[in-house]
Amino acid sequence: RVADRSLMVEVGSGTLLAADSQDPLQKKKKIVILGTGWGGISFLKTLDCKLFDVQIVSPRNYFVFTPLLPSVTVGTVEARSVTEPIRRIIRKKDAEFHEAECIKIDPENKQVICKDVSELDFERKPEFALDYDYLVIAVGATSNTFGTKGVDEYCHFLKDVEDAEKIREQVVDIFETASLPHLSPEVRRNLLSFVVVGGGPTGVEFSAELHDLVHEDLLCLYPHLKDNVTITLVQSGDHILNTFDKRISQFAEKKFQRDGVHVKIGCRVLEVTNKHIRFKSKDTGQLVDVPYGMIVWSTGIRTRPVITDFMKQIRQENRRVLATDEWLRVKNCEGVYALGDCASVEQRKIVEDIADLFKLADKDNDGYLSAAEFVSTMEGVRVRYPQIDLYMNHNHMKGVIGLLDEAMNAGDQGTTKLDLEHFSAAISKVDSLMKCMPATAQVAAQQGTYLARSFNHFAQGKPAEGPLHIREQGHHRFHPFCYKHLGSFAPLGGETAAAELPGDWVSIGRSTMWLWYSVYASEQVSWRTRALVMFDWTKRFIFGRDSSR
Ligand code: FAD
Ligand code: MG
Ligand code: MG
Ligand code: MG
Ligand code: MG
Structure with missing residues (x-):
């Protein structure tokens, strides 16, 4: 029972905006979003802004489609074609944008201090403060020089x-x-x-x-x-x-x-x-x-200075990047979420909970797990540890029965019951496929969408149903964030590209370059930039790149 409870607490910490079911008379909660890159914009686009009081702060009043930046350097695509003004994005949304840089996060007072970035020369106070109930940090990172001189x-x-x-x-x-x-x-x-x-x-x-x-x-x-x-x-x-x-x-x-x-x-x-x-x-x-x-x-x-300073305040100073849990909540800091390049998710290893899991599974307390005990427990916790599904998919298993078979058949003659040692040996393999999430637009965008969907759901006070939910003993809880790698491209010049797609699929050549064109055209944030980018590509095919300064 004790083990049961401790695991529940862990799983239960998926309750994102606890005790926050919507009272219509209650004032809307204030959300401040820092950054208008991949993370910030995907969060904003999915968030139901009517349910919150939303303010966005970024020193740039546009979003940049970074995968096409290398093409901008040589004029294959024009700079204006890869940017989308924030004001256009929020035009039909109930949100406010401030062109400013956040220079300090003050979690104690639930405030961010911002500084205007304009170069206009007239008298004014350059700094202002914004209060938040929830802060979403998506400020990205800067280039790392490793202190190299020059x-x-x-x-x-x-x-x-x-x-x-x-x-x-x-x-x-x-x-x-x-x-x-x-x-x-x-x-x-x-x-x-x-x-x-x-x-x-x-x-x-x-x-x-x-x-x-x-x-x-x-x-x-x-x-x-x-x-x-x-x-x-x-x-x-x-x-x-x-x-x-x-x-x-x-x-x-x-x-x-x-x-x-x-x-x-x-x-x-x-x-x-x-x-x-x-x-x-x-x-x-x-x-x-x-x-x-x-x-x-x-x-x-490398981490931005404003984040390094924030990490000092919340006792994360010994880390290289800001740490969040799997619900993207910044560790040691309530009401603050971080995503994209400025943060990294600390994924829970299943071995860390192995003793608790065993106790939880061993319902009859005989020190062994029967097949039924194993299966029902693993089914119950597989949403908490996304690596279980990852491992089963990787090994083409059909459900946790596959895991059970593997565990029972390990060792010399196999067994019909598992003790803790066998259980650990079998389960710890599951962690082996866990990887750090890469610093990519794909991760940042998926995180933004995930977090916004969680916010929407809790604020609507809707019955929690749908793919994001874990249903457990009458409680509704959120899945931890789970990254789905959809593949990556490397354009190699001369109309060839290489692609690595899920399932160990590698494709290299000219047709891959066409795939690249179509994927990047479809990923554009708006029809405007999609048209502009496709126009630039066509222009380049016919007339070559423009060499005027
Ligand atoms: P960003 O997109 O960098 O956004 C950060 C935002 O925060 C910006 O709007 C910035 O102005 C703002 N900001 C900065 N400081 C502050 C502050 N103090 N206060 C408020 N706002 C602030 N990824 C892929 O998946 N595929 C690719 O093909 C790919 N190609 C890339 C090519 C290039 C040239 C580059 C540079 C990156 C590429 N990436 C690619 C990586 C991808 O761009 C990043 O992983 C992604 O942008 C991270 O999103 P983010 O929201 O964390 O940060
Ligand atoms: Mg961002
Ligand atoms: Mg960007
Ligand atoms: Mg970045
Ligand atoms: Mg038992």
């Missing part, structure tokens, strides 16, 4: 539309400058040396786009520069695209080799000066200085 001064990042536009301008600038008659061949070559740091999807896609730009468009317009352009991709790991399937990363490496993109694997950048970038090969220890005309730095993300 990166902030001399490198471009690729996080936002402004970054992409700056890169585009500089590429054209470099080609025009390199065409001037008075340059020495060496200066010309150095100027036309492009370096990309980071062999993840963004770095690889940017290198591929840059290669296409140079070979499909610029070399017709600047034929005299043909033999002077180099593209170098520096990656500290052993392979580029190392989070992808091996077949994809090998294909990408081979393709880059054929295309003449220099891939430097196992190299760590030590410093960047105004003339060259210096890196060290891990294997040989050799130092290499490469002169450059432009560097794009894309090596991962």
